[in-house]
Amino acid sequence: MLLGVVSDTHGHVELTREAIQMLKALEVDQVIHCGDIGSDTIIPLFEPWPTYFVLGNVDHNRQHLEQAIAEAGQTFCDRFGSIEEEGRRIAFLHGDDERRLHEAIHSGDWDLVCSGHTHVADLQQHGDTWALNPGAIYRANPHSIAVVELPELRITNVPV
Numbered sequence: 001m002l003l004g005v006v007s008d009t010h011g012h013v014e015l016t017r018e019a020i021q022m023l024k025a026l027e028v029d030q031v032i033h034c035g036d037i038g039s040d041t042i043i044p045l046f047e048p049w050p051t052y053f054v055l056g057n058v059d060h061n062r063q064h065l066e067q068a069i070a071e072a073g074q075t076f077c078d079r080f081g082s083i084e085e086e087g088r089r090i091a092f093l094h095g096d097d098e099r100r101l102h103e104a105i106h107s108g109d110w111d112l113v114c115s116g117h118t119h120v121a122d123l124q125q126h127g128d129t130w131a132l133n134p135g136a137i138y139r140a141n142p143h144s145i146a147v148v149e150l151p152e153l154r155i156t157n158v159p160v
Contacts, residue, residue: 007116008136011038035094
């Protein structure tokens, strides 16, 4: 299974469309959006896949975004989400709550913790847990996403 991980779209439809084209080309099966969605106009772009959305620090209109995510048939996870796929436990959050991010990474509860916020792609291993920041779709150089092969946890950062 191939999981796409994106973050920090900040409501920029054209840049997000470029990332969507890359996700299609990579033939991902599901997507995690690590917050700072920025606008409900972003949500329908992820229609090709089951997508899990968490809120970031610029996602002030929680109710509006939650409603748009539900109407799109996607999954709203508020500020922290988790899934289990292919026997792997995956947590995701925006990353602006540094204490919560640190706790998730160092808890030993997760095989992979995905976050955004910094607009800088990063991958680190802490014990048995991988911490992944896919970079950002907006305000990053280069714009980037990540893909995760499951169950192997083979993680690749992809410039967009």
